[in-house]
Amino acid sequence: MTDQEDFVQAIGEFCRREVDRKQGPHSDELYGKLADLGWLGLSLPEEYGGSGRGMSDLVLFLEETAFWRAPIGGFATTIIAAAAYEKFGSEQQKREILPAVVGGSVLAISMSEPEAGSDVGALSCRAERRGDGWVINGQKTWCSNAHYADHILLVARTSPGQGKHEGMTMFSVPAGVDGLAVHGIDTMGGKEVNDLYFTDCVLPADAVVGRVDHGWRQLMTGLNLERMILAAVMLGTARRAFEDALDYVRERRQFGKPIGSFQALRHRLADHATELECARLLVHDVARKIEESPDTSLPREASMAKLKATEFAKAMALDGMQLLGGYGYATEYGMEALLRSAVVSTVYGGTSEIQRDIIGKTYGL
Template structure:
């Protein structure tokens, strides 16, 4: 790909895809009234009816091979999808967790699992992935939710937390401990758990971002052996193999938020007048906006450069890991900066719910936390440079 002022020169198909998403977002969620109606006034982050419309266009399976019901696109295509839907404020936040789950099944699912789950994703079904626990967030080796072998399967007991979209998911991809070994990262296994399983309780966690994350409580939940995804005891390397893609989904999300916040800010400062002229003509604001535009463009460049490199390199190697961590940090911190600066420059109107900027702030603030905190991303980067403490 070749760099331009628009980030990259996409193929004709990718430009058409991008433009189609923009048109769809404008038609379905282009006004505040439409978005409020779709999200219960902003309380919900996901509207299933809209998501199923997206699925019928083939976009929920954009990076899923055609033999499993998808569109056979690339990681770059998937990033375009997440960037543009976030920029267009389309309420389909569950697309992120669903895309991460799709990647896991593509790499480690059996043929039957792929046809079942990837086909369902392509049709618009929501999936969730559950790794974090109260005492095991960044430290995945601290997972204690157990899955013990029993009667041709496993019985799961324990608690999970911060599970995105479990309350609207059909299935949950669970990482649980099946054994204790010398390494804390050994003995972990991935399981497919139907969200309506007997013994599973899903409790929403109230957040400033709306209805998105949940606590999960497992009480003697039976999982048949055929629901193991990948290899028993080897979930750690399996999960790690998919993190480059997860980081780039997070980066594309944050990029879309930053772009929309910048667009809304520029529109506001052109219209708002003080002292007889639009406030955007005052150098105190215009130079700050120029700096924000530079940061957004840098974020776009690193995101698509990373996506293109991962696609070619199949997502392996320390160089690609370093680059995806950099992309996640850059885009999320840019989104946060643009939204907060946007609120400041809009004054009281930036704080008022009448405008979208306060929503941009709420959505941007979590981006340095999800998909691996930026503190952990910096540890990853320094580790690939040989600077991590041993």
Template sequence: MHARTPEQASFADAIDAFCRDKTGTRAQRDALTRNGAEAHNPALYAQMAELGWLGVGIPSKYGGSDGGLSDMCLFAERTAYGLAPVGGYITTSVAAGPYVKFGTEAQREKILGGITRGRVEAIAISEPGAGSDVAAITCRATRTPGGFIINGQKTWVSNAHLADHLLLVARTNPSGGRHEGFTMFCVPAGTPGMEIRGIPTLGGKEVNDVFFTDCFLPENSVVGTVDRAWPQLMAGLNCERLILAASMLGRGRRAFDDAVAYVKERKQFGQPIGSFQAIKHRIADLATELDCCELLIYRVAAMADEAPERMLPREASMAKLKTTETAKRVALEGMQMMGGYGYALEYDMESHLRATVISTVFGGTSEIQRDIIGKTFGL
């Protein structure tokens, strides 16, 4: 395990205790998620806000605790391990970054202050024709007196149905290069001309299509600089990839612990199945891989905290790639070790698999992460 400061150790212990109390049983989790249909429980999230945890990465000026990326990763990891239904945290933490770095003072006070009080934020980038190829965005923001008119569609927008605002990336100048002419906008929930439609998935109610039809946004909706959203997006990649990785580290560790508990108790041929070499070696390999992921995530987070302005495309992509692929493997191996019980809804392993298998797709697929890493070597 990586070294933690005394404050971080106390923070982790507090989160673990909270989760044991609030989400420690299957009955509690089912009640909080409508039997797995919801990935986020606002009431539970509000309790965490009251404890001051949601402002861990927010400047104290806006009600936060001035924590760094390491602290945000710790929160994401431990809540994921505790199976706390607070899926809104990931998109909220990712959306917060551009407001901190590029937002106006009014935007920061509204958005960041709301985050510390338990409000959810979302970010809308992907489109039907622009997933991995983000530069292919066609959603248009056209100048009009006093602001912009938005037309187009966004898809796979996590937590749009819960969010107070959407951080929208739209094309404002179609005549520039592939990575030019994009602008970020802050779109309040309920803005006329914006429609949100849920997309049914294996994970329940998580992602959405968002349609913009002659949606007017005033000039003060712009976040940062007009036509400069691309470098603003790139500045936030460390945070997005590491928070996603940390969350999957927590889920992977929970799947691992569930599998170990099962193979210690399950007996076949007169002995616990964990005593067989095939299972024992499998457990050893997974434990080693998870420890490697933890060391990588928190090493990169420490690097980012030491130099917040530094771009770490190779390291952040490595953390996201390694951890999400490992978490998926742990859940698949756990299901195999548990046999039919791993597939049964009675146990959590099937939900671990559903949670981890998509992690190699969202936030940049494993293929894209490998491509980024390769490019950093001049390939």
């Protein structure tokens, strides 16, 4: 058995023992246990307490924890934000943030605004110099996990007179800072996302992450990671929807035999199995390519992985609802929760339409 097979087996054994589907989207208790195992620092450098493992292992961890429905909703945004601190943060910021992430600290990242969603370059939340620091004013929205994050990585406009992709800067915002109000947004999945209101929020000069006015360039370097995280989570979600549907049609009997024996359903599951294998091969192949060339931008491949995994997860969970019939709507069976997770995955982190546009542009279209 390879190291990765041992790793996957260990995740499965942990989740079978510790995961309770009633724990909600994020359990501090279970998150702490993962921290004790060293798994939250899987992709972070060893010098900051991490394991220094590559994209392939991170994808495996995300896929398996999603498959077992582990309540670690804060992990995805944490790793995305942590990567920005690792690449662009000062040594002081790295020493403060990264070991805390390994120990269970949650991070959020805030880009979207009411008038700036897919068009992130249209953001208008302002950061103005005042004395030795900065003053933030404006609204952010759809910020995942901000209500329990220890730090929020904020992208704000620092030089409004420049082009739309110029004059942005990243800031490290500690939770509970004066001038920041966090309000949860009611959604199908509960309150997992938030509106953020900045009113004369004062940050010190050393809150800048990276270079002033270079926030857009810094964001672009993280796109491979963000899309692969989302692809891996939805690959695991799709696997769970498929396995749950398969188990059900094997056991559910109508007209004297299991409903999975009917050709109409058997063929649908065969198609889903084929699509699942295609998604799995694509996601893991792109992860391997990124691991082999970590400094190479792979916009086409990463967008393909995100597009394929999220769209298939949505289609699989939706048909899983149909295959389970009335039981698909029962929270006891969990398919409705998988559908809620899968539907929004085609929106956040760049919509499916944006991913298709990116892929098309890589072909000169």
